[in-house]
Amino acid sequence: MNFEYSDKVKELQEKLTLFMDEVVYPNEAVYERQLNEGVSRWDEPPIMKEMQAKAKAAGLWNLFLPDSEYGAGLTNVEYAPLCEIMGRSMIGPAVFNCSAPDTGNMEVLVRYGTEEQKEKWLLPLLNGEIRSCFSMTEPGVASSDATNMEATIERDGDEYVINGRKWWSSGAGDSRCKIAIVMGITNPEGPKHERHGQILVPLDTPGVNNVRQLPVFGYDHAPHGHSEIEFNQVRVPVSNIIWGEGKGFAIAQGRLGPGRIHHCMRLIGAAERALEIMCSRVQERVAFGKPLAEQGVIQEWIAESRMDIEQARLLTLKAAYMMDTVGNKVARKEISMIKVVAPNMALRVLDRAIQSLGGAGVSDDFPLAAAWAKSRTLRFADGPDEVHRSAIAKMELRSQAKTQEKKQVMS
Structure with missing residues (x-):
């Protein structure tokens, strides 16, 4: 590599x-x-x-x-x-x-x-003229298991009827947010991962109700926001379905691979800035007769932070390389690993930076507190740590079993 x-x-x-x-x-x-x-x-x-x-x-x-x-x-x-x-x-x-x-x-x-969908929604998004949201997570079920989803997308003649309640639809608070991609059940009797579909729902469609904005540790993240949205007998044309009924999970996997690693890339940037702020601040502040930068514990925090960032960056690049060369499916273990590693790394670095700044670290004078709050959400956004760890363990066990089989054949 x-x-x-x-x-x-x-x-x-x-x-x-x-x-x-x-x-x-x-x-x-x-x-x-x-x-x-x-x-x-x-x-x-x-x-x-x-x-x-x-x-x-x-x-x-x-x-x-x-x-x-x-x-x-x-x-x-x-x-x-x-x-x-x-x-x-x-x-x-x-x-x-x-x-x-x-x-x-x-x-x-x-x-x-489709070409129609691209013309109507993709091009305005590419131009930055509108914003969008993704409605997948639901308040009534444990969404770490996405098959728990209860929202329905039912065909009725030339239309689909959407019913359900979603939350943490990030971006829906923005007045420029015009379209949601909604995931729900299209084939309730189908195989486990072929029961769901994804559909385009304009937010001004009758029956779409933006119930409330959900704060994150007290931050409303305006104008972006995180909405709880009710879909009550919402009707949209059949042409709004993406790819087809039963393709929801396939689309989600194609979407979440790049999405997960993009979060990790941004987290590394947030950690780098936190370390930069910490290094600058501790050289300016004096405690117990010498600059904080000369205190052993501060030096340890700086060293640990640099090592944490470098390790996370290398694993991110490995996952990115595999996505580029062998595809997202083959790289799924590396994607899961970095999705666990990067948020935890960023939180450690941010916490050290906050601690080194003292009261200033939790204020709005520096971006550390807000970055910490946002980073903490990424330990469960796009799949919680526990789900990714379970997936990593299962893949590792299969890999080890294959290795043992080969050794037995060779012996």
Whole structure:
């Protein structure tokens, strides 16, 4: 595995880093101020549109899409260092139209959407004109087992009728969010993983009720938000089904592979920024007669953080390399491993940084507390640690059994 970046990627790294320094970081406080001063916290602050226009003009737009017809045509390995840079800021990914869940929804439409669906929904998403959400998780069941899903998508002539309640539909709070991809049961009597489908539901359709916004450790994440949505006898055309009935799990697997590793890439960026803040702060602050940077425990935290980040980055790159070379299915163990490793790594690094800053670390003067809250959710978003660990163990046991069989045959 050769992880040396191409000249194209190195150039994009330089452009992104400069853009973050000159445009994104200086406007983080402006973004928050405009968000709080606006008519509604669910409307996009004007500064975001300004930054997005600059990102488009700089050629730093839709970098996540490997499909060169619509995106930058980068492999997962090539995108990794770029996604990491964007992930250093809570608002960074949105500036470049590379934020979840829009990235995953756009990939679904590129892979499985009809030409009509692409024209109506993909192109506006690619242009940053609208936002979208993904409605999969449900409040009434243990969603770590997605087969528990109760929402239904039933055919009735030329329409599908959707009924059910979803929550943690991230992005649905945004006033620009116009479309949801909803997953529900289409074939209740079918095989276990062929019972579900995914369908496009415009949020202004009668029967769609955005019940409430769900805070994360007190953060509402406006204007993005996380909605609980009720679908009550919602009718949409048959043409809104994606790929076909019973294809919901196949679509989800195609969507969640890249989505999971993108989260990990962004988490590495968040951890890098936390370490950077910690190193700067501990050199400025003096306690017990010497700078904090000279205290043994602080040095240990810095060393542990650097080692944690490097290990997570290498595993992320290995998973990305395998996705590029042998496909998401073969790389599923590596994807599961990094999905467990990266959030836990980021939380450790962020916690050390917060501890080293003291009271400042839990304030809004620094991005650490907000980054910690967001990172903590990623220990169960796209599958909780426990489910991924179980999957990793089962794959490892099968691999070890095959190895033992080969040894017995050879002996």
